[in-house]
Amino acid sequence: MHRARALLTATLALTLGACSSLNAPGTPDKNIVWSDEFNGSRLDLGKWGYQTGNGFQAGNDFVSGWGNSELEFYTDRTDNVQVKDGHLVIRAQKEKYTGLAGKAQQTFDWTSGRIRTAGKFSRAYGKFEIRAKLPTGKGLWPAIWMLPEEPSPYGTWAASGEIDIMEGWGSKPNKVGQTIHYGGMWPGNVYSSQEVTLPAGATVADWHTYTLEWEPGEIRWLVDGTVTTTKKEWWSASKAAPAGSGDLNAWPAPFDQPFYLLLNLAVGGNFDGNPDAGTPDKAEMLVDYVRVSSLPTEKRSPGARPEVKYPWTPSTTPARTALPDGNLIYNGGFDWDAQDPHIQPDTPALQGVTNSAFWTIYKSDGEAALSNDAGALKADITKPGSVNYAVQVRQDGINIERGKRYEVTFDAWAASPRGAMIKVGGGADRGYAAYSGEKQLSLGTTRSTQTFTFDMTATSDTQARLEFNLGAAGAGPVWIDNVRVKAVGTVDLGGRSPTADGNLLYNGTFSQDLSADEGIAGVPRTAYWRAWSNPATGLTSTVEDGKIHLAVTHVDPANNWHVQLNQPGVPLVEGRSYTLTFKARADTARKVGVVVGENGGGYARYLDKVADVGTGEQTYTYTFAASTTNPAAQLQVLGASGAAGDNYHLYFSDFRLTPTP
Numbered sequence: 001m002h003r004a005r006a007l008l009t010a011t012l013a014l015t016l017g018a019c020s021s022l023n024a025p026g027t028p029d030k031n032i033v034w035s036d037e038f039n040g041s042r043l044d045l046g047k048w049g050y051q052t053g054n055g056f057q058a059g060n061d062f063v064s065g066w067g068n069s070e071l072e073f074y075t076d077r078t079d080n081v082q083v084k085d086g087h088l089v090i091r092a093q094k095e096k097y098t099g100l101a102g103k104a105q106q107t108f109d110w111t112s113g114r115i116r117t118a119g120k121f122s123r124a125y126g127k128f129e130i131r132a133k134l135p136t137g138k139g140l141w142p143a144i145w146m147l148p149e150e151p152s153p154y155g156t157w158a159a160s161g162e163i164d165i166m167e168g169w170g171s172k173p174n175k176v177g178q179t180i181h182y183g184g185m186w187p188g189n190v191y192s193s194q195e196v197t198l199p200a201g202a203t204v205a206d207w208h209t210y211t212l213e214w215e216p217g218e219i220r221w222l223v224d225g226t227v228t229t230t231k232k233e234w235w236s237a238s239k240a241a242p243a244g245s246g247d248l249n250a251w252p253a254p255f256d257q258p259f260y261l262l263l264n265l266a267v268g269g270n271f272d273g274n275p276d277a278g279t280p281d282k283a284e285m286l287v288d289y290v291r292v293s294s295l296p297t298e299k300r301s302p303g304a305r306p307e308v309k310y311p312w313t314p315s316t317t318p319a320r321t322a323l324p325d326g327n328l329i330y331n332g333g334f335d336w337d338a339q340d341p342h343i344q345p346d347t348p349a350l351q352g353v354t355n356s357a358f359w360t361i362y363k364s365d366g367e368a369a370l371s372n373d374a375g376a377l378k379a380d381i382t383k384p385g386s387v388n389y390a391v392q393v394r395q396d397g398i399n400i401e402r403g404k405r406y407e408v409t410f411d412a413w414a415a416s417p418r419g420a421m422i423k424v425g426g427g428a429d430r431g432y433a434a435y436s437g438e439k440q441l442s443l444g445t446t447r448s449t450q451t452f453t454f455d456m457t458a459t460s461d462t463q464a465r466l467e468f469n470l471g472a473a474g475a476g477p478v479w480i481d482n483v484r485v486k487a488v489g490t491v492d493l494g495g496r497s498p499t500a501d502g503n504l505l506y507n508g509t510f511s512q513d514l515s516a517d518e519g520i521a522g523v524p525r526t527a528y529w530r531a532w533s534n535p536a537t538g539l540t541s542t543v544e545d546g547k548i549h550l551a552v553t554h555v556d557p558a559n560n561w562h563v564q565l566n567q568p569g570v571p572l573v574e575g576r577s578y579t580l581t582f583k584a585r586a587d588t589a590r591k592v593g594v595v596v597g598e599n600g601g602g603y604a605r606y607l608d609k610v611a612d613v614g615t616g617e618q619t620y621t622y623t624f625a626a627s628t629t630n631p632a633a634q635l636q637v638l639g640a641s642g643a644a645g646d647n648y649h650l651y652f653s654d655f656r657l658t659p660t661p
Contacts (some may be wrong), residue, residue, distance in 0.1 A: 495571025564638025
């Protein structure tokens with residue numbers, strides 16, 4: 001039950017061999033150290049506690065939807081959690097329910113239950129066995145999972161780890177997910193996941209025994225006694241973006257600490273999308289028992305730290321050479337046939353699409369029909385999905401080198417105006433870093449050429465990828481053609497010089513137009529600045545009397561990064577203190593995020609504050625120290641909080657960032 005992410009998994013069918021040598025599922029283990037058979041008439045509050053609400057407090061911010069855009073409000077009512085007929089029953093139901101979300105009352109369309117053993121039982125290592133029967137239906141998200149008893153033994157999520165024993169997609173009743181989360185603190189976290197297919201004819205609506213066997217240096221998942229997943233590689237660093245092996249916590253951190261159990265039934269969110277017309281108004285997750293046993297090997301040595309590829313590890317895969325004209329994209333015009341000498345038997349291609357070698361597609365909760373339309377790739381979006389990567393067309397294996405400037409160009413158009421998010425970034429081993437930043441573009445109905453440049457300041461990556469993220473922006477056809485990524489110069493990694501008056505932020509008074517840096521597309525006097533919103537129609541930017549005016553619509557209450565005003569390319573030196581000042585006001589009082597941190601990689605934050613912006617203009621001042629030397633950090637002003645669909649206006653001026661005397 002993680003924060004939002006793109007789940008990229010392999011599928012594994014259950015087989016009859018590979019069984020655990022321990023007790024068969026359903027047979028009580030003689031080494032049980034804790035259990036609940038749910039034989040009473042009510043939940044045993046000596047073993048379990050309720051979690052209620054629709055989110056959690058993170059510093060000064062309330063994170064609604066539990067960080068996953070979930071719809072439900074968890075209650076402690078017997079309507080949602082009860083013990084009946086020897087089973088724990090967690091019921092999600094569609095109803096109007098008003099509850100406290102942060103400091104404000106809000107009405108929700110779904111209720112459900114979430115219980116945990118935090119403060120009552122936790123354990124490092126052992127066998128955790130749960131027999132359960134789960135509901136099906138789009139948007140239902142049952143989960144059996146674990147978190148560290150001490151909130152942050154190695155740092156905030158996921159540096160201290162998370163173990164998902166089982167997660168179920170309501171729309172995929174024959175599959176379950178098995179995952180560990182680890183790495184640096186969010187957003188420098190990573191994960192390793194397996195999507196497991198149940199035997200033919202079986203679904204999560206049947207009774208199954210889900211088991212985790214956790215030993216020092218090894219974690220195994222079992223379904224009905226069959227080993228389905230084994231993990232022996234992970235790491236932990238008490239930073240958002242560690243720079244090297246010296247930042248690692250001792251192996252086998254983070255999975256060497258006591259963890260507690262959680263059981264819940266979520267509704268909606270980023271895992272399986274939101275319910276549809278076929279989702280039942282009431283759905284129940286039944287648990288027959290929860291048993292925790294010791295293992296005879298749980299005191300063994302974890303052995304030496306395994307060889308792991310970290311986000312900062314240089315690529316070892318040989319770089320694919322650029323084409324003679326410098327283009328790093330192969331078959332960018334969708335016109336290479338099977339006879340092209342670059343195409344090998346293992347070259348990927350889009351299934352059923354002619355002349356599509358080197359291109360792949362990933363879909364989360366979206367769908368698209370792909371074809372070659374007169375030499376252009378046509379993606380007819382039939383199901384937009386809930387996130388921009390719901391339909392993702394991409395090319396992997398691009399060699400992006402540190403210290404170079406790159407130009408990305410392509411032709412694109414759509415049947416009706418729409419947005420798309422394009423980026424050049426890393427794969428799972430790089431934490432899906434966005435080397436180019438996430439470029440939110442508007443596509444029109446006539447073919448046009450889109451162009452942007454970016455500087456590569458991260459570690460070189462021979463397996464970088466260009467992504468066309470076409471989800472969550474409406475249905476209908478989109479065309480892509482003539483794709484190019486080409487090095488066009490070098491970058492001084494020492495960072496740009498400050499202005500004559502010592503300001504590390506350029507054009508802090510919103511008075512400059514420069515051909516070398518257009519700034520916010522179509523907005524005069526915004527050189528060096530960038531603006532972004534999700535959806536793309538959620539923000540209009542203008543400059544008035546030396547102030548930038550951000551008119552925001554379609555507020556997303558689940559996060560404050562749905563609207564951003566950014567300036568990249570800011571040089572910082574490790575250990576040095578800096579002072580940021582600016583002026584701001586709003587049409588109604590708002591809480592606005594203020595961040596200085598990485599632009600890509602793990603998105604480490606050197607400054608992470610919330611400004612209480614009122615209706616009268618005020619000056620805001622923040623002092624922070626840079627935890628690493630970064631010649632191309634970024635300033636981010638993040639959109640304010642509010643109710644879904646809310647509109648508001650923000651005004652900023654006189655940005656200054658200078659070394660603290």
